[in-house]
Amino acid sequence: xxxxGIRDESLRLVGSEMCIRDRAIVVVIGMATISRGKRPERQxxxxxxxxxxxxxAEARSLNFIVxxxxxxxxxxxxxxxxxxxxxxxxxxxxxxxxxxxxxxxILLEIxxxxxxxxxxRAEAALASRRAKLAEEKxxxxxxxxxxxxxxxxxDPPDLVMRKPQLADAQANVLAAEADIEKARRDLQRTxxxxxxxxxxxxxxxxxxxYVTPGTQLGVxxxxxxxxxRLPLAAADLAFLDLPPSTDTELEDYPEVSLAAEIGGVTKxxxxxxxxxxxxxxxxxxxxxxxxSVVDPYGLLGQSQQEExxxxxxxxxxxxxxxxxxxxxxxxxVLRNDNTVLVANEERELEVREVSxxxxxxxxxxxxxxxxxxxxxxxxxxxxxxxxTRLVIRGEDxxxxxxxxxxxxxxxxxx
Numbered sequence: 001x002x003x004x005g006i007r008d009e010s011l012r013l014v015g016s017e018m019c020i021r022d023r024a025i026v027v028v029i030g031m032a033t034i035s036r037g038k039r040p041e042r043q044x045x046x047x048x049x050x051x052x053x054x055x056x057a058e059a060r061s062l063n064f065i066v067x068x069x070x071x072x073x074x075x076x077x078x079x080x081x082x083x084x085x086x087x088x089x090x091x092x093x094x095x096x097x098x099x100x101x102x103x104x105x106i107l108l109e110i111x112x113x114x115x116x117x118x119x120x121r122a123e124a125a126l127a128s129r130r131a132k133l134a135e136e137k138x139x140x141x142x143x144x145x146x147x148x149x150x151x152x153x154x155d156p157p158d159l160v161m162r163k164p165q166l167a168d169a170q171a172n173v174l175a176a177e178a179d180i181e182k183a184r185r186d187l188q189r190t191x192x193x194x195x196x197x198x199x200x201x202x203x204x205x206x207x208x209x210y211v212t213p214g215t216q217l218g219v220x221x222x223x224x225x226x227x228x229r230l231p232l233a234a235a236d237l238a239f240l241d242l243p244p245s246t247d248t249e250l251e252d253y254p255e256v257s258l259a260a261e262i263g264g265v266t267k268x269x270x271x272x273x274x275x276x277x278x279x280x281x282x283x284x285x286x287x288x289x290x291x292s293v294v295d296p297y298g299l300l301g302q303s304q305q306e307e308x309x310x311x312x313x314x315x316x317x318x319x320x321x322x323x324x325x326x327x328x329x330x331x332x333v334l335r336n337d338n339t340v341l342v343a344n345e346e347r348e349l350e351v352r353e354v355s356x357x358x359x360x361x362x363x364x365x366x367x368x369x370x371x372x373x374x375x376x377x378x379x380x381x382x383x384x385x386x387x388t389r390l391v392i393r394g395e396d397x398x399x400x401x402x403x404x405x406x407x408x409x410x411x412x413x414x
Contacts, residue, residue, distance in 0.1 A: 049389035052379040054343055057327045059372035064239040064320030064358060064365075068230040068289075072296070072312045074221035076196060082211040083189040086110040091207045095218065099200045100299055108192035108205070108217060115190055119183035126176035133169035140166050196222040197300060201310075226296035226308060228258065228271065230316050231286040239320040239358060242289070245278035254319040256291045260312055267306050269293055273318065291316060326357060327366045333376055334364045341377035341384055342370065349377070349388040 090109035094101040101107060140162045147156040158164065202219040205211060232240070243252040253273040259266055271291040280287055295303035296310075308314075333340055334356065342350045354369030370376065375392065 049347075049391045050349075050381070051391050051393055052343065052377050052381070053393045054375040054377050054379075055329075057329070057370045057372060057374045057376055059325050059327050061322070061324040062326065062328075063322050066232065066236045066239055066318040066320050067360075068232060068236075068316045068318060069314065070228040070230045070291075070316065072226050072228055072293075072308055072310050072314060074223075074310055075225040075227050075292070076198075076222035077201070078194055078198075078220050080107075080192060080194070080217040080220060081213075082110065082192075082215045082217060083213055084110060084115065084186050085210070085212045086112075086114065086190065087210050088205060088207050095200060095203060097200055097203055100223070100297075101194075101198060101200070101220075103196050104193050106191045106193050107200075110190040110192075110211065112187055112190040115183065115187040119180065119187055122176065122179040122183040126173065126180055129169065129172040129176045133166075133173050136162060136166045136169040192217060194220055197224065198222045199297070199310075221310065223297050223299050224295065224302075226293045226310065227274075228291045228293070228314060228316065230256075230273075230289045230291055230318070231281075231284065232289055233286055234280075237287065240318060241321055242273075242276060245276050248275075250274055256319070257317045258291070258293070258308075258314040259317070260314045262312075269296075269305050269308050269314075271316075289318075291318075323357065323365070323367075325367070327370050327372070329364050329366060329370075329376060330378070331360065331362050331364055333378055334359065340366075340370060341381065343375040343377055343390045343392060347390045347392065349381075349384055349386055349390055351384055351386050 087110065088108055089111045090106075092101070092105065092107045093099075094105065095107045143160050143162055144156060147160060155161075198220045200218055200220050203217075204219075205215070205217050211217070241254065243249070250272060253275075256271040256273055258269040258271050261267075271293045273289050274292040275290050277288045277290070293303075293305075293308055295301070296308035298305070298307055329340070334354075335341075338354060338356060340352050340354050342352045344350050352369050354366045357365040357367045359365075377390070
């Protein structure tokens, strides 16, 4: 058995050596065959062009538009307060929230009977004191005559002429006249009115209610003019031609276009800046300008615009400085390093550095770096390489190189 095991092991080793030798022979034959064969020729497919979308640059002249927003408020607002006490005996039909009234119209009337009586009493007191004054004047004149009749020379003394009594009588007449003026004012104050055409914002009393001086009766505002307080950031001031804060000429202030969404419909109004507040807000560091709209409710016949209600929130577009030969492009075409991708006349890619006059959320205003009519690439290219061949979508190339579609659609202006 030991001899049989030795013989089997010897046969196995011999078989393994033959397998290794056969493999080596195959590898040598393969390498020889490859060395005698020809390598496949490399085919030059040429430069691959990139399919892009573009927009033409258009140089134009325009006015910068500065955006702002604010709430509509009345220029004049009044809290109506009773100046005399009494029971309200009459209320106008227009004395309701939202009621329109004319200047001088009686809105409320407080019971005037006590004040009419006080006026009569003051008039009677005045008549009595005027009679007393006339009596004193007669006594004074008679005293002077008696002085002369006695043959005395010179002017009589003040006591003889009754000058102190005459002065007292004159003072009493003036006091009585003042009492009449006060009584008339009190009687007039029983009729509540305001000196402007307006609307009532809030009503706080009603007929039969007893009021005292200081009782609030309601809140009204004038409808001749509405104002909108517009915040302007320091960066926006560079694009506005604002006159000094002390300038009161309205023609020196820019025009404003207002817009608001009402019932799903955008409505617009014409306005004009009328002043700036002259100081920067300490917390927000903005300057407030005030725009004015004439006859916002159309009640005075001075405006043909849509009704602009108080409290409405509006967007404002302020007409700014004039600039010429500027190219306006969508904001997304401007890269972070102030460059723009351009397809030149040979339809090769250029990375063009530009001068930006102003950058807004949706648009950029470029003054240098792009000429009128040049094609600006709007397709997003992750790694743009200058000189890359381009094919503009919708344009027939003169030569038809291989085209690589980036698969990126033109980014829409948000």
